[in-house]
Amino acid sequence: MEYFIQQLINGISVGSIYALIALGYTMVYGIIKLINFAHGDVFMVGSFIGLYSAKYLAAAGLPPVVVLLLSLIISMTISACLGISIERLAYKPLRKSTRIAALITAIGVSFLLEYTGVLILGPQAKGFPDIMDKKQVHLFGSSIQVESNQIMILLTTIILMLVLQYIVRYTKTGKAMRAVSFDVEAARLMGINVDRTISATFAIGSALAAAAGVIFGMTYNSVDPLMGVMPGLKAFVAAVLGGIGSIPGALVGGLLLGTVETEISSLGFSSWRDGVAFAVLILILIFRPSGLFGKNVREKV
Amino acid sequence: MLTVQGINVYYGAIHALKDLSIHVKQGEIVTLIGANGAGKSTLLKTLSGLLKPKTGSIEFLDKWIVNQTVQAIVKEGLIHCPEGRRVFANMSVEENLEMGAYLQVGSSLAADLERVYHIFPRLLERKKQQAGTLSGGEQQMLAMGRALMGHPKLLLLDEPSMGLAPLLVQDIFRIIKEVNDAGTTVLLVEQNAHQALRIADRAYVLETGRVVLEGDAKELADSDEIQMAYLGH
Ligand SMILES: Nc1ncnc2c1ncn2[C@@H]1O[C@H](COP(=O)(O)OP(=O)(O)OP(=O)(O)O)[C@@H](O)[C@H]1O
Ligand SMILES: [Mg+2]
Numbered sequence: 401m402e403y404f405i406q407q408l409i410n411g412i413s414v415g416s417i418y419a420l421i422a423l424g425y426t427m428v429y430g431i432i433k434l435i436n437f438a439h440g441d442v443f444m445v446g447s448f449i450g451l452y453s454a455k456y457l458a459a460a461g462l463p464p465v466v467v468l469l470l471s472l473i474i475s476m477t478i479s480a481c482l483g484i485s486i487e488r489l490a491y492k493p494l495r496k497s498t499r500i501a502a503l504i505t506a507i508g509v510s511f512l513l514e515y516t517g518v519l520i521l522g523p524q525a526k527g528f529p530d531i532m533d534k535k536q537v538h539l540f541g542s543s544i545q546v547e548s549n550q551i552m553i554l555l556t557t558i559i560l561m562l563v564l565q566y567i568v569r570y571t572k573t574g575k576a577m578r579a580v581s582f583d584v585e586a587a588r589l590m591g592i593n594v595d596r597t598i599s600a601t602f603a604i605g606s607a608l609a610a611a612a613g614v615i616f617g618m619t620y621n622s623v624d625p626l627m628g629v630m631p632g633l634k635a636f637v638a639a640v641l642g643g644i645g646s647i648p649g650a651l652v653g654g655l656l657l658g659t660v661e662t663e664i665s666s667l668g669f670s671s672w673r674d675g676v677a678f679a680v681l682i683l684i685l686i687f688r689p690s691g692l693f694g695k696n697v698r699e700k701v
Numbered sequence: 702m703l704t705v706q707g708i709n710v711y712y713g714a715i716h717a718l719k720d721l722s723i724h725v726k727q728g729e730i731v732t733l734i735g736a737n738g739a740g741k742s743t744l745l746k747t748l749s750g751l752l753k754p755k756t757g758s759i760e761f762l763d764k765w766i767v768n769q770t771v772q773a774i775v776k777e778g779l780i781h782c783p784e785g786r787r788v789f790a791n792m793s794v795e796e797n798l799e800m801g802a803y804l805q806v807g808s809s810l811a812a813d814l815e816r817v818y819h820i821f822p823r824l825l826e827r828k829k830q831q832a833g834t835l836s837g838g839e840q841q842m843l844a845m846g847r848a849l850m851g852h853p854k855l856l857l858l859d860e861p862s863m864g865l866a867p868l869l870v871q872d873i874f875r876i877i878k879e880v881n882d883a884g885t886t887v888l889l890v891e892q893n894a895h896q897a898l899r900i901a902d903r904a905y906v907l908e909t910g911r912v913v914l915e916g917d918a919k920e921l922a923d924s925d926e927i928q929m930a931y932l933g934h
Contacts, residue, residue, distance in 0.1 A: 583789060
């Protein structure tokens, strides 16, 4: 039982990464109906920015919590700008063309980011610095062990989710995002600046992916330019599982997928881990294509 | 207030508005009537900037607005309440109204909400309800209320009585009249020609993208052509 709970906690850590990436997929899909296949690579870029920020900040002698916070902020900010640029340069000119054209462009942008990464950083994996000491903490005095790292990751994810909820529910930009994703033309008739709202969506999605990148680096200590491919695909599965376009769906989908994967590996089927994600995708597409949270009146964005 | 001169609007190869000219004076209610597909909605979309005419001019409050963005036109006070309500079903009633006030900076949101809730008390009772779960009539009130949140100088209404029960139709027309009496100029597209002509000052009749008749609303209501074609007598 304790082993199971231990794995559950590990699963939630992995799931947090999927969930953070999935949110970007789902928000962008909600607003411009595009599966942004370059999103996993924004996650990679975010991870590298986090790596270099953490290295320099730690070398400057700052305390770990400050290093983590600043690395997150730097990585999220730069990645948000990257996301906005990708949309402006690659997708915006195609807004009136077919969806397949935009999709192919997204795949092109994905390759561009991956191989620019290989060109600049080299193909081999780089070590991500240990921002936090990886102390083992016993949970509530039981024999269940949690890494202090995992606690920070969970805390970061929860805070980001709350901030996102706040933005989407209560801010003017967040409301505009929901309006645009429901009906672009009606939103324009309100005077809503649709271009700026789409940019904001890309910025938020990319920042969340970057945070996931930093968390990934902290968990696995190794990052490389092609690292975005698998988590990107898994997060896409998570978004579809939750119901693409639905924010709570992305959250639940990510956590669910992470947990299932980890439990499967822990039962000794680790070679099946990646297969599970895609089996889930196929099952969802067959039995409930609108996903867990896709209802008749969808809460889009 | 609004002068449209010789506009031509196309959907690809379809020539939807042909050399169309109309004008609206400050304080008027002007109604546009015409059969399905005559181009009424197309005209409103062109006025609000959703569609761009190939040729012709549109002047609103002494400014050329043909090349302006929708946002800039809304800012000028030309507000379009579209056909089919188009409320944001995924948002609450109050959030919908807030979207209507998206560009308002000077006025207070609370005061604007109060003003709209005063006109449509039903919306106040349901302010937390998801707009998608409102009845058709309530959605129409919300669509109009949302448009009024933007302080329109000229309000374009596209078939506000569509699909409503007769009693509610009366209500909607009464409210349009009240809004007009309070100082908002109205350009009203209606299938319900009888009612529209009753509250309007002037009217245009559209047929396949052209104005075929225009004039004083009362006179048109009495004319044989209108009686035959639109009022069913
Ligand atoms: N998006 C579009 N693409 C192509 N043709 C269109 C489009 N929208 C409208 N049309 C055509 O333009 C013409 C005018 O349409 P419009 O919607 O303006 O009519 P309407 O007078 O508002 O009709 P209704 O009373 O049914 O609302 C119609 O022939 C219609 O088929
Ligand atoms: Mg119409």
